[in-house]
Amino acid sequence: MDLASWRLLARTVKKADLVVEVVDIRDPVSTHSWRLVEMIDALDRELVIVLNKADLVPLHVAIGWKDRFEEAGFNAFYVSANKRLGTRRLRGYIKHLVDTIPFTVAVVGYPKTGKSSIINALKGKHSAQTSPVPGSPGYTRHAQLYKIEPGFYMIDTPGVIPVEGGWPDSIIRGRSPEELPDPVPPAAALIEKILQYRPNAIAEAYGITETDPYKIMEELALARGWKYRLTGEPLIEEAARVIIRDYHKAKIPFYIPPQPIRRPRQR
Ligand SMILES: Nc1nc2c(ncn2[C@@H]2O[C@H](COP(=O)(O)OP(=O)(O)OP(=O)(O)O)[C@@H](O)[C@H]2O)c(=O)[nH]1
Numbered sequence: 343m344d345l346a347s348w349r350l351l352a353r354t355v356k357k358a359d360l361v362v363e364v365v366d367i368r369d370p371v372s373t374h375s376w377r378l379v380e381m382i383d384a385l386d387r388e389l390v391i392v393l394n395k396a397d398l399v400p401l402h403v404a405i406g407w408k409d410r411f412e413e414a415g416f417n418a419f420y421v422s423a424n425k426r427l428g429t430r431r432l433r434g435y436i437k438h439l440v441d442t443i444p445f446t447v448a449v450v451g452y453p454k455t456g457k458s459s460i461i462n463a464l465k466g467k468h469s470a471q472t473s474p475v476p477g478s479p480g481y482t483r484h485a486q487l488y489k490i491e492p493g494f495y496m497i498d499t500p501g502v503i504p505v506e507g508g509w510p511d512s513i514i515r516g517r518s519p520e521e522l523p524d525p526v527p528p529a530a531a532l533i534e535k536i537l538q539y540r541p542n543a544i545a546e547a548y549g550i551t552e553t554d555p556y557k558i559m560e561e562l563a564l565a566r567g568w569k570y571r572l573t574g575e576p577l578i579e580e581a582a583r584v585i586i587r588d589y590h591k592a593k594i595p596f597y598i599p600p601q602p603i604r605r606p607r608q609r
């Protein structure tokens with residue numbers, strides 16, 4: 343557990359009148375943080391859960407997840423920051439929820455959920471930098487304040503919710519392959535979860551009809567010519583990294599169908 347990051351997150355939340363938690367609508371339960379909810383409750387702030395990347399799921403799935411989160415007692419809103427869908431309405435929705443002027447909104451969430459992209463979409467012009475790869479130029483490193491319109495401010499934060507959990511959850515929460523000592527078992531777990539919900543996903547992304555995760559990585563390595571120089575064996579570590587990266591870049595089609603949201607009883 344990363345206490346320093348949680349402390350930093352609390353400091354950001356305290357500066358805000360309202361908090362937007364950005365989650366990935368492909369798997370909103372895994373990319374949502376109950377610990378964040380507890381913190382926001384304790385600090386007595388308003389929370390809006392923004393289900394982003396709605397362009398990657400059918401409309402009924404986007405609506406279904408929004409309904410499930412609302413049934414669980416949350417303010418919820420789906421958007422596509424990239425396609426600028428719903429972002430203008432989100433701006434109005436936030437303005438309705440706050441009763442002070444000026445007000446500040448903290449935008450938090452796991453890495454790569456699209457926090458900076460949402461701020462850009464709300465601002466209407468490109469200002470916060472975005473990137474799929476941690477450490478590369480667009481990656482948000484520090485909390486930054488942006489003016490959306492007079493009296494409406496937003497704080498962009500780096501992927502400040504510490505990535506916790508085993509595989510494949512930590513990957514779905516944005517852990518990059520570079521951070522993994524051995525990317526193969528996490529990639530295998532990710533493939534398994536993807537195939538569980540979308541049996542054709544790997545065939546659609548790579549033209550590989552194999553269903554065993556290790557064989558999929560082997561075939562991908564062979565197809566791309568990645569081999570160990572000495573033995574000529576397929577370099578499945580590289581295939582594993584590519585599959586994880588492709589998941590982050592949304593090149594592998596996948597989503598989880600809407601289901602009821604249950605607050606964990608004891609944490
Ligand atoms: N398909 C799709 N991709 C999106 C959407 N919003 C963001 N992305 C992509 O997701 C990746 C991460 O977006 P960012 O806005 O940098 O995410 P972030 O949460 O600010 O990331 P960190 O600052 O690294 O934590 C980028 O490749 C974006 O293009 C969306 O609505 N649809």
Ligand SMILES: [Mg+2]
Pocket residue numbers: 457458459471472481482498499500501
């Ligand atoms: Mg960012």
